[in-house]
Amino acid sequence: MHMVIVLGSPRRNGNSEMLAKAVAEGMESEGGTVEYLRLNDLDIRPCQGCGGCDKSGECVVKDDMTEIYGKVDNADRLLLVTPIYFYAMSAQAKIFTDRMQARWSRRYNLKNRFRQGEGRRGYVLATAATGGGKLFESTELCARYLFDAIDMECGESLLVNGVDDRKAVREKLDELTRARSFGEKISRGEL
Numbered sequence: 001m002h003m004v005i006v007l008g009s010p011r012r013n014g015n016s017e018m019l020a021k022a023v024a025e026g027m028e029s030e031g032g033t034v035e036y037l038r039l040n041d042l043d044i045r046p047c048q049g050c051g052g053c054d055k056s057g058e059c060v061v062k063d064d065m066t067e068i069y070g071k072v073d074n075a076d077r078l079l080l081v082t083p084i085y086f087y088a089m090s091a092q093a094k095i096f097t098d099r100m101q102a103r104w105s106r107r108y109n110l111k112n113r114f115r116q117g118e119g120r121r122g123y124v125l126a127t128a129a130t131g132g133g134k135l136f137e138s139t140e141l142c143a144r145y146l147f148d149a150i151d152m153e154c155g156e157s158l159l160v161n162g163v164d165d166r167k168a169v170r171e172k173l174d175e176l177t178r179a180r181s182f183g184e185k186i187s188r189g190e191l
């Protein structure tokens with residue numbers, strides 16, 4: 001089972017990335033494979049709303065997303081990893097999400113169902129500093145529609161709050177263990 005891990009934080013080795021690495025370790029320990037996309041290092045323009053994908057399901061903007069479409073198509077699982085910024089996903093994660101409008105067009109304009117019946121699935125991993133009840137709502141809702149557009153089922157989320165400083169999650173061994181177990185379960189097809 002192959003998982004694409006989309007890192008949406010600008011921070012290298014920050015909280016969300018450390019948790020994502022624990023998920024990856026769990027995944028690999030059960031025989032799965034992972035591939036990281038670090039959005040902040042890539043050249044990805046926001047969706048231009050140009051309608052260029054309406055009839056083809058392919059984006060006409062040529063940048064680093066061009067290769068990413070193929071990687072996401074090839075994935076059995078997708079992990080969208082983001083810090084919470086102002087109660088939403090990071091701008092990097094949202095730009096990635098919006099660019100999947102091309103895949104929305106493939107599914108809903110062209111009526112082309114992609115790898116249907118294979119049980120492909122997407123998950124959110126999000127971190128936040130505080131503990132508000134609705135901290136993750138916007139991100140989970142947005143991601144649910146992303147997964148639908150790319151023809152993946154929406155799996156469980158891994159949500160960790162109370163982590164702010166860059167490596168705060170290093171002190172939270174229980175959360176790192178939970179993340180590793182999350183990856184193991186994904187790989188075993190239990191999540």
Ligand SMILES: Cc1cc2nc3c(=O)[nH]c(=O)nc-3n(C[C@H](O)[C@H](O)[C@H](O)COP(=O)(O)O)c2cc1C
Pocket residue numbers: 009010011013014015016017082083084085086087088127128129130131135163164165166
């Ligand atoms: C621009 C910005 C906005 C943020 N907004 C929120 C917020 O609305 N709620 C919250 O709990 N934490 C907020 N945070 C804190 C981050 O979500 C938190 O530090 C997170 O663990 C960072 O993950 P990372 O280390 O993977 O980047 C914000 C941080 C930044 C830089």
